[in-house]
Amino acid sequence: MKIQNIFTLLKRLTKQTSVKELVNELTELLIENFSGVQLTVYELQATREEGSKVQRLVCIDCLNPEDVIILDDDKDLNDAYVNAHETTSSCELKKIKLIFPVVLYDKSISHLITIKHSYPDGSGADLLIGLMQIFTDIFRSLHEKGYDPLTRILNRQAFDQVASDLSYADTPSHNTGTDRSFKAIAILDIDKFKLINDNYGHAIGDETLVLFAQTIRSVLRQNDLFFRYGGEEFVVLVKEAHSEQALTALERCRAAVEARRFPQVGQVTVSIGYAELDSKSQLASVLSKADKALYYIKNNGRNQVQSYEHLLNEGLLEEVKSIEGSADFWD
Numbered sequence: 001m002k003i004q005n006i007f008t009l010l011k012r013l014t015k016q017t018s019v020k021e022l023v024n025e026l027t028e029l030l031i032e033n034f035s036g037v038q039l040t041v042y043e044l045q046a047t048r049e050e051g052s053k054v055q056r057l058v059c060i061d062c063l064n065p066e067d068v069i070i071l072d073d074d075k076d077l078n079d080a081y082v083n084a085h086e087t088t089s090s091c092e093l094k095k096i097k098l099i100f101p102v103v104l105y106d107k108s109i110s111h112l113i114t115i116k117h118s119y120p121d122g123s124g125a126d127l128l129i130g131l132m133q134i135f136t137d138i139f140r141s142l143h144e145k146g147y148d149p150l151t152r153i154l155n156r157q158a159f160d161q162v163a164s165d166l167s168y169a170d171t172p173s174h175n176t177g178t179d180r181s182f183k184a185i186a187i188l189d190i191d192k193f194k195l196i197n198d199n200y201g202h203a204i205g206d207e208t209l210v211l212f213a214q215t216i217r218s219v220l221r222q223n224d225l226f227f228r229y230g231g232e233e234f235v236v237l238v239k240e241a242h243s244e245q246a247l248t249a250l251e252r253c254r255a256a257v258e259a260r261r262f263p264q265v266g267q268v269t270v271s272i273g274y275a276e277l278d279s280k281s282q283l284a285s286v287l288s289k290a291d292k293a294l295y296y297i298k299n300n301g302r303n304q305v306q307s308y309e310h311l312l313n314e315g316l317l318e319e320v321k322s323i324e325g326s327a328d329f330w331d
Contacts, residue, residue, distance in 0.1 A: 006127075009033065013135060018161055019142050023062055026135055034128060036095075038116040041139075042069070042077070044109060047222045055218065057081075059112060065223070077112055084109060086133075091116060098129065100136045102143065108152070110143055148228040150206060151213035159227040159235055163283050182225075184238040184246040184307075185283070186274035187290045188216070188253070191302045193232035196265055204264050211262055212270070219256045221249065235287075236274075243276060243307065250274055250305045258303065269303035276309055282322055289320045 009029055016022040023041050030037045042059035059077055061067035071078050080087045080099035084107070091097040095116045102111040115132055119125040146158035166182070190196075190212060197205040209232065216234065217226055225237040236253070238246045250272050257270045273294030275286045289308035296311055297304045311317040 005033075009131065010134065013138055016138075016142070019139060019146070020062075022135070022139055022142055027063075029131075034117070034119075034124075036118055037128065038095075040114045042112045042114065044071070044081070044111060045222050046218070058222065060222070062111075077114070080112055081109055094118065096125075098132065100132055102136060102140050104140065104144060106152070111139070113139065151210055151228050153213050153217060153234075154225060154227040156227065156229055159229065162225065162237070166283060181240050182237045182277050183241050184243070184250075184274050184276050185286050185290050186236040186238065186246075186250050186272050187229070187287075187294045188234040188236065188270050188272050189294055189298070190232040191269045191271055196268075200264050208262050208265055208268060211260070212257060212268065215256050215260050216253050219252050224249065237277075238274070243309070246274060246276070247305060247307065254303065254305050271297040271302045272305040273297055274305070274307050276307070285320060285322045292317055292320055 012025055012029060013022065016025050023039075027039055030039055041062040043062055044057055045060055046055045047058050057071040059069040059071055059074070069077065071081060076087065076089050076091075076097060076099060080101050084101055084103050086101070087099045089097050089099075095118050098115050098117075100113040100115075101109045102113065103109055113132065113136055115128070117125070117128055119128060146154060146161070148155040190208070193205070193208070196208055209228075213226075213228065213234070216236075220226055220236065221239070223239040225239070227235045227237075229235045236250070238249055241249060254270055254272055257268060260268070262268050271294055273290045273292070273296070275289035275293065277283075277286055293306045293308040293311055296317060297306050308317065308320070312319060
């Protein structure tokens with residue numbers, strides 16, 4: 001391959017602004033420039049089986065989320081994860097499998113990038129490996145931008161990206177995460193968090209935020225998205241659940257926080273307001289509805305889960321009018 005073509009490939013990768021776009025672009029590049037190369041990018045998530053308290057790491061195919069592998073069940077993936085280093089092995093049809101772990105700045109591993117090829121040792125294989133190493137570095141950089149450095153969950157920037165995808169996706173797609181299958185949006189606010197900072201200092205406040213995020217993430221389903229929205233406010237996008245299921249999932253979050261004992265602080269509680277999403281929802285309006293429900297809770301006892309729709313039906317809230325025009329509700 002000519003050096004000019006290599007630079008063109010790299011330029012196409014480096015101009016991508018999200019992990020999703022980057023993976024899609026590399027997939028196209030491999031199809032156009034290499035023969036018989038198979039790419040899979042796995043996201044690592046902690047999950048637990050129904051009724052079990054034991055967490056297990058699973059590998060979720062980023063482009064086909066229904067394809068899930070338990071990490072312990074795949075020797076090659078597990079070896080790459082444990083060693084935190086690129087691994088090589090043989091696989092079916094005399095192909096070579098390379099696995100590149102995405103090691104973040106805190107030494108945790110967020111993804112495993114796998115590629116299968118049948119190129120013999122030499123320039124073709126070397127070029128492919130070099131391209132994948134560069135791709136892994138770009139992937140790491142983009143991924144870090146979407147995560148809160150303190151709590152290690154998705155940040156406001158990532159929320160804005162998901163919200164934009166959901167708002168402007170003309171053709172829903174399971175591969176891009178814009179399938180509109182989120183059924184509720186919730187705002188979680190730690191009760192009286194300012195007092196924690198005032199009474200115990202910001203170091204304990206930060207520790208409380210970290211433990212809070214860990215607690216919520218441990219009880220959410222793996223398809224629900226969890227963001228730090230700002231300060232002590234968090235957002236959850238609840239996937240594929242009717243109203244009662246959304247309430248059950250969010251009540252589980254509230255109860256888990258209430259049951260946990262936080263160092264120095266003791267008991268911490270959370271208020272959760274949520275509103276229902278459908279395929280025609282304006283996210284600006286739905287987020288305002290969830291915020292309205294949260295405001296009601298804050299003024300009526302805290303440590304509750306309430307839906308905007310229920311409070312509206314009970315005559316406890318005024319209706320939030322739909323926001324006309326642009327869906328750009330974020331700053």
